[in-house]
Amino acid sequence: MEILRTVNDVREYVSGRRQQGASVGLVPTMGALHAGHLSLVERAVKENDVTVVSVFVNPTQFNNPADLASYPRKEEDDFKMLASAGASAVFAPTVEEIYPGGIENQPHHEFDLGSAAQVMEGKFRPGHFQGVAQIVSLLFRIVNPTRAYFGEKDFQQIAVIRNMIKSEGINVEIVACPIKRADDGLALSSRNALLTPEQRKIAPEIHAALKYSVDYSRDHSVRATHDTVVERLNAVPELEVEYFEIVDARTLLPVDEWEESPWIVGCITVYCGKVRLIDNIAYRLPNE
Numbered sequence: 001m002e003i004l005r006t007v008n009d010v011r012e013y014v015s016g017r018r019q020q021g022a023s024v025g026l027v028p029t030m031g032a033l034h035a036g037h038l039s040l041v042e043r044a045v046k047e048n049d050v051t052v053v054s055v056f057v058n059p060t061q062f063n064n065p066a067d068l069a070s071y072p073r074k075e076e077d078d079f080k081m082l083a084s085a086g087a088s089a090v091f092a093p094t095v096e097e098i099y100p101g102g103i104e105n106q107p108h109h110e111f112d113l114g115s116a117a118q119v120m121e122g123k124f125r126p127g128h129f130q131g132v133a134q135i136v137s138l139l140f141r142i143v144n145p146t147r148a149y150f151g152e153k154d155f156q157q158i159a160v161i162r163n164m165i166k167s168e169g170i171n172v173e174i175v176a177c178p179i180k181r182a183d184d185g186l187a188l189s190s191r192n193a194l195l196t197p198e199q200r201k202i203a204p205e206i207h208a209a210l211k212y213s214v215d216y217s218r219d220h221s222v223r224a225t226h227d228t229v230v231e232r233l234n235a236v237p238e239l240e241v242e243y244f245e246i247v248d249a250r251t252l253l254p255v256d257e258w259e260e261s262p263w264i265v266g267c268i269t270v271y272c273g274k275v276r277l278i279d280n281i282a283y284r285l286p287n288e
């Protein structure tokens with residue numbers, strides 16, 4: 001596996017292979033890799049001739065400096081895991097390499113991300129999706145992938161990235177991959193490493209409440225389903241729901257009735273102590 005640190009090196013690496021007719025899969029990550037990331041890498045390896053994984057903690061998508069400072073970083077372990085998962089190359093640049101001259105001195109560009117970026121994460125993390133769009137569009141322009149792989153844990157992020165490539169005219173296939181969970185149901189996340197052992201025992205309650213609420217939703221209203229999840233989770237010491245929205249999976253706008261859309265998901269963010277965890281679950285699926 002090649003370890004590439006500069007934009008020029010990764011451009012050269014990919015364009016050489018592209019000229020030979022190779023398809024290129026890109027898996028953008030912020031490192032601190034876990035089995036969820038590896039499932040994206042394994043899928044990319046299966047579906048492409050070349051798989052590039054980026055490892056870059058992007059400062060412009062953090063609206064909270066403490067969150068950025070505490071974000072786990074484990075480069076050496078990440079590289080080992082990527083090599084065993086069959087990645088062809090890892091692109092692990094410095095902040096200066098990506099934002100030469102400093103973040104404040106980048107040309108200002110407001111991405112058109114549509115209404116999907118205004119709700120939920122967009123509301124609670126102002127500027128977050130502009131930062132995600134900034135780095136993901138840069139990576140797409142540098143790597144020029146055939147396909148890019150994202151995990152459905154960040155359900156809203158995928159919708160926003162789809163809007164971004166449309167408005168920026170970037171030609172890449174976005175591949176959405178299912179959430180990977182620990183045996184106790186907790187969605188795998190780099191942030192899980194920040195949980196204390198006690199919090200780690202409590203955190204699976206998030207998925208348990210969501211799962212229970214899918215059955216509950218069969219004979220209860222959207223409002224009652226919403227409330228049962230929020231009340232159950234807020235009753236657990238250490239857990240505090242930041243938001244829980246039951247939305248149309250395509251627009252990400254809230255629904256009032258189950259009949260409003262064939263595809264409905266519940267998206268949640270919960271603080272477990274100081275650790276911000278996100279998850280989601282489908283209530284209704286097309287062709288169900």
Ligand code: PAF
Nearest residue numbers: 028029030058132135154
């Ligand atoms: O999902 C993530 O880890 C990040 O938001 C991404 C897509 C790698 C951009 O920094």
